[in-house]
Amino acid sequence: xxxxxxxxxxxxxxxxxxxxxxxxxxxxxxxxxxxxxxxxxxxxxxxxxxxxxxxxxxxxxxxxxxxxxxxxxxxxxxxxxxxxxxxxxxxxxxxxxxxxxxxxxxxxxxxxxxxxxxxxxxxxxxxxxxxxxxxxxxxxxxxxxxxxxxxxxxxxxxxxxxxxxxxxxxxxxxxxxxxxxxxxxxxxxxxxxxxxxxxxxxxxxxxxxxxxxxxxxxxxxxxxxxxxxxxxxxxxxxxxxxxxxxxxxxxxxxxxxxxxxxxxxxxxxxxxxxxxxxxxxxxxxxxxxxxxxxxxxxxxxxxxxxxxxxxxxxxxxxxxxxxxxxxxxxxxxxxxxxxxxxxxxxxxxxxxxxxxxxxxxxxxxxxxxxxxxxxxxxxxxxxxxxxxxxxxxxxxxxxxxxxxxxxxxxxxxxxxxxxxxxxxxxxxxxxxxxxxxxxxxxxxxxxxxxxxxxxxxxxxxxxxxxxxxxxxxxxxxxxxxxxxxxxxxxxxxxxxxxxxxxxxxxxxxxxxxxxxxxxxxxxxxxxxxxxxxxxxxxxxxxxxxxxxxxxxxxxxxxxxxxxxxxxxxxxxxxxx
Amino acid sequence: xxxxxxxxxxxxxxxxxxxxxxxxxxxxxxxxxxxxxxxxxxxxxxxxxxxxxxxxxxxxxxxxxxxxxxxxxxxxxxxxxxxxxxxxxxxxxxxxxxxxxxxxxxxxxxxxxxxxxxxxxxxxxxxxxxxxxxxxxxxxxxxxxxxxxxxxxxxxxxxxxxxxxxxxxxxxxxxxxxxxxxxxxxxxxxxxxxxxxxxxxxxxxxxxxxxxxxxxxxxxxxxxxxxxxxxxxx
Numbered sequence: 188x189x190x191x192x193x194x195x196x197x198x199x200x201x202x203x204x205x206x207x208x209x210x211x212x213x214x215x216x217x218x219x220x221x222x223x224x225x226x227x228x229x230x231x232x233x234x235x236x237x238x239x240x241x242x243x244x245x246x247x248x249x250x251x252x253x254x255x256x257x258x259x260x261x262x263x264x265x266x267x268x269x270x271x272x273x274x275x276x277x278x279x280x281x282x283x284x285x286x287x288x289x290x291x292x293x294x295x296x297x298x299x300x301x302x303x304x305x306x307x308x309x310x311x312x313x314x315x316x317x318x319x320x321x322x323x324x325x326x327x328x329x330x331x332x333x334x335x336x337x338x339x340x341x342x343x344x345x346x347x348x349x350x351x352x353x354x355x356x357x358x359x360x361x362x363x364x365x366x367x368x369x370x371x372x373x374x375x376x377x378x379x380x381x382x383x384x385x386x387x388x389x390x391x392x393x394x395x396x397x398x399x400x401x402x403x404x405x406x407x408x409x410x411x412x413x414x415x416x417x418x419x420x421x422x423x424x425x426x427x428x429x430x431x432x433x434x435x436x437x438x439x440x441x442x443x444x445x446x447x448x449x450x451x452x453x454x455x456x457x458x459x460x461x462x463x464x465x466x467x468x469x470x471x472x473x474x475x476x477x478x479x480x481x482x483x484x485x486x487x488x489x490x491x492x493x494x495x496x497x498x499x500x501x502x503x504x505x506x507x508x509x510x511x512x513x514x515x516x517x518x519x520x521x522x523x524x525x526x527x528x529x530x531x532x533x534x535x536x537x538x539x540x541x542x543x544x545x546x547x548x549x550x551x552x553x554x555x556x557x558x559x560x561x562x563x564x565x566x567x568x569x570x571x572x573x574x575x576x577x578x579x580x581x582x583x584x585x586x587x588x589x590x591x592x593x594x595x596x597x598x599x600x601x602x603x604x605x606x607x608x609x610x611x612x613x614x615x616x617x618x619x620x621x622x623x624x625x626x627x628x629x630x631x632x633x634x635x636x637x638x639x640x641x642x643x644x645x646x647x648x649x650x651x652x653x654x655x656x657x658x659x660x661x662x663x664x665x666x667x668x669x670x671x672x673x674x675x676x677x678x679x680x681x682x683x684x685x686x687x688x689x690x691x692x693x694x695x696x697x698x699x700x701x702x703x704x705x706x707x708x709x710x711x712x713x714x715x716x717x718x719x720x721x722x723x724x725x726x727x728x729x730x731x732x733x734x735x736x737x738x739x740x741x742x743x744x745x746x747x748x749x750x751x752x753x754x755x756x757x758x759x760x761x762x763x
Numbered sequence: 764x765x766x767x768x769x770x771x772x773x774x775x776x777x778x779x780x781x782x783x784x785x786x787x788x789x790x791x792x793x794x795x796x797x798x799x800x801x802x803x804x805x806x807x808x809x810x811x812x813x814x815x816x817x818x819x820x821x822x823x824x825x826x827x828x829x830x831x832x833x834x835x836x837x838x839x840x841x842x843x844x845x846x847x848x849x850x851x852x853x854x855x856x857x858x859x860x861x862x863x864x865x866x867x868x869x870x871x872x873x874x875x876x877x878x879x880x881x882x883x884x885x886x887x888x889x890x891x892x893x894x895x896x897x898x899x900x901x902x903x904x905x906x907x908x909x910x911x912x913x914x915x916x917x918x919x920x921x922x923x924x925x926x927x928x929x930x931x932x933x934x935x936x937x938x939x940x941x942x943x944x945x946x947x948x949x950x951x952x953x954x955x956x957x958x959x960x961x962x963x964x965x966x967x968x969x970x971x972x973x974x975x976x977x978x979x980x981x982x983x984x985x986x987x988x989x990x991x992x993x994x995x996x997x
Contacts, residue, residue: 603865610862613851620811620845622837622866622914 196258214290235331260328264321279310360397440585448639454677456632457612462542470644504568515641523633561655675721797970842916852896863913
C-alpha cells in the first residue's frame with residue numbers, strides 16, 4: 188500500500204464524500220429511514236467499484252487495489268461522520284439549519300444514526316453512530332475491492348459454465364416487465380406512495396434494457412426474435428400503466444418521434460439545427476387549424492363567408508396526417524433554401540432564429556392563431572366513433588408513430604441518400620466532387636427531418652387538446668437536440684434511450700421534489716464526462732471510438748463529432 | 764477532349780487565372796506545373812466546376828461544361844483526386860471507395876472496378892476496414908486516387924499527388940499514375956514536383972501567376988532553360 192494507493196484512495200474517497208453529501212442534502216436518508224446508512228454505503232460501494240475497475244494498473248487485493256479501496260472508504264466515512272456530527276451539533280444547539288438546507292431536519296439526520304429524532308436533539312449521540320458510518324463506508328470500499336478482484340479472477344479463467352450464462356442479461360427486460368405487472372396488482376404493496384413512480388421507472392428501464400439486449404445479440408434470427416418479443420411487450424405496456432404513467436410515456440415517445448427526425452438532420456447529415464421546434468410547431472398548428480377552426484377568428488370568418496359550419500373539426504385526425512406532414516416538410520424546404528451555403532456555427536445560429544420566428548408568428552398573428560390565448564378544444568383522433576384521446580391511446584399512437592419513423596430512418600441510413608448524407612457530413616467539397624448533388628441532399632435532410640417533426644407535432648396537439656405559442660419555445664429544440672446527443676448521435680435506438688433519460692427521468696425524479704432539476708443536471712454532466720459518445724452510439728461512431736481506443740483524451744467529444752465540416756477554421760480543415 | 768479557352772477566375776477581387784488556355788487530348792498525360800500560387804489548383808477547380816470562371820469557356824468533347832455544377836461535371840466523366848488528400852477520414856477505406864462510385868448503379872461493374880483499384884493499390888486491400896484517417900500519407904494519397912477511379916472517369920484530375928510524400932513513395936505513385944494512363948484513362952496532373960511530373964507526362968504547361976508561360980512536349984519543357992532554372996534548381 189504505497190503512495191499510489193493512498194493518492195488514488197484519497198481522491199476516490201473525496202469524490203464519494205461529495206456524492207454522499209449531495210444525497211444527504213436532497214433528503215434521501217429521511218425517505219429510507221433505518222435503511223439510510225446501509226443504502227448509502229451500497230451507493231458508495233457501487234461508486235468505488237466503477238472507479239476501481241477503470242484502473243487496471245492497481246495491483247491485487249492485498250496490494251494497491253485493496254489499499255486504494257480501504258483508503259477511499261475510510262476517508263469518505265470519516266468525512267461523512269464529521270459532516271453529520273456537525274449538522275447534529277447545530278441542530279442540538281437549536282440552529283435552524285433547514286433555513287439553508289431544507290432537508291437537514293432532525294428526522295432525516297436521525298435516520299443516519301438509526302436513532303429517534305429526540306435522541307439527536309438532546310445531543311446524546313453515542314460514538315457508536317459515527318463508528319457505524321465510518322465502518323459501513325470502509326466496508327463499502329472492501330466490498331468494491333473484492334468485486335473488482337473477483338471480476339478479474341473470472342475474466343482470467345473464462346469458466347465455461349459462466350460463459351454459457353451470458354444470455355442471462357437478455358432476460359432483464361422481461362424480468363423488469365414482470366415487476367411492472369406485479370407492482371400493478373392490488374395484492375402487492377411496496378414503497379408506499381412511491382409505488383407508481385417505481386413502476387414507471389421499471390417500465391422505462393425495461394424498454395431501455397430491452398434495446399440494449401437486442402443490440403447485444405448478433406444480427407440474425409435470434410435478434411429478430413428478441414425484437415419481436417420486445418415489440419409485443421411494448422404494445423402491451425400501455426395497458427399495464429395507469430393514466431399518469433401512460434401520459435409520461437406518451438410525451439417520451441412523442442419526443443422519440445421528434446428525436447428520430449432531428450437525428451436525420453444532425454446525426455446523419457451533420458447539419459446542426461437549433462430551431463427544430465419550428466417544424467414541431469407547424470405540425471401542431473396546422474392540425475389545430477384543421478381540427479379546431481372555431482378557435483381562430485380568421486378561420487371562422489372565412490368559413491362563415493363560404494357558408495360552412497364552424498362548430499367542429501374540418502377533417503379527421505387521419506386525413507390531417509398527410510396535410511401536416513406536407514406543411515412541415517415545406518417548412519423544412521423553406522428553411523433549407525436560404526441556409527444551403529451555411530455550415531457549422533452559422534447554420535446553428537440561423538436555424539435558431541428560424542425557430543424563434545415561427546414561435547413569434549404564432550404569438551403575433553393573433554387573427555389566425557388566436558395569439559397567446561392559443562387554439563383550444565383540438566379534437567382527438569377517433570376510430571369508428573371512438574375517441575382515442577386518453578393517455579393510453581396517445582401512448583399507443585406515439586409508439587406506432589415512433590416505430591414507423593424508426594423504420595423509415597433505418598432504411599434511409601443504409602440507402603443511397605444515407606450515404607450521400609454521410610459524405611456531405613464529412614466533406615462537402617469532396618462529396619460534390621464524387622457526384623453528390625449537394626442542394627438536393629441537403630434539402631432532403633431538412634425536409635424529411637421536418638416532416639417527422641410535423642407528425643410529432645400533430646400528435647402533440649391532439650394530446651394537449653389546447654396549444655399555445657409558449658409550448659414551442661427554444662427549450663423544445665434544446666431538449667430534442669440533447670436527447671439525440673445523450674442517446675448517441677446518428678443512432679436510432681440511442682434516440683429512444685435519450686428520450687427516456689431526458690424526458691422520462693425528470694418525471695420519475697419527482698420524488699426528490701425541488702432537487703429534481705439539479706439532480707438531473709448532475710446526471711447529464713456525469714454522463715457527458717463518462718460517456719461522451721452518448722449512451723448507445725451508432726455503429727460507425729462506436730467503431731471510431733474503438734479504433735482511437737486508449738486514453739479518453741483523444742475521444743472526440745460530441746461537439747467535435749458534430750461535423751461542422753470545414754465550417755470552422757482553415758486549420759481544422761488542414762488537419763483532416 | 765478537354766479544352767480551356769482563355770479562362771479568367773477571381774477570388775473576390777483577386778484575379779487568380781488571367782486567361783489560361785490549355786488542351787488535353789484523349790489518352791494523354793498532361794501536366795500543369797508551376798510554383799505555389801501560380802493557379803494550378805484553381806485551374807483544376809474551374810474544370811471540375813467547384814468555381815465558376817468569370818470569362819472564357821471550358822469544353823468537354825466540344826460541349827461547354829463551365830456552367831455546370833460540380834456534381835454534373837463529375838457525371839460527364841471527369842473525376843478529381845483533390846489536393847491534400849481530402850479523403851473521408853472517419854469512414855473506412857471501403858466506404859471511401861464506394862462513395863467514389865456514388866453516381867453508378869451497376870453493382871457487378873462497381874465490384875469489378877473495386878478489384879481493379881485494389882489491384883493497383885494492394886496496400887488498400889489490407890486496410891479495407893480501417894478508417895481513412897488512420898492511413899499513412901502515401902496510403903491516403905492512394906485512397907484518394909482510387910476513389911477518383913471508382914467513378915470510371917474518362918479524364919482523371921490529379922492535384923499534387925506527390926505532396927508531402929517520401930521520394931520513394933512519390934516514385935511509386937507516379938508509376939501507378941502511368942499505368943492508370945496506359946489502361947486508357949486520360950490524365951491531367953497538377954504538380955509542384957516538376958521533375959517527376961515531366962518524366963511521365965506527354966505534354967506540359969508551365970503556369971506562372973495565372974498565365975501559361977510555356978507549353979510543349981514534356982521532354983522539351985524539361986530541357987528548357989527557363990524551367991530548369993525556376994523549378995529544377997540547376
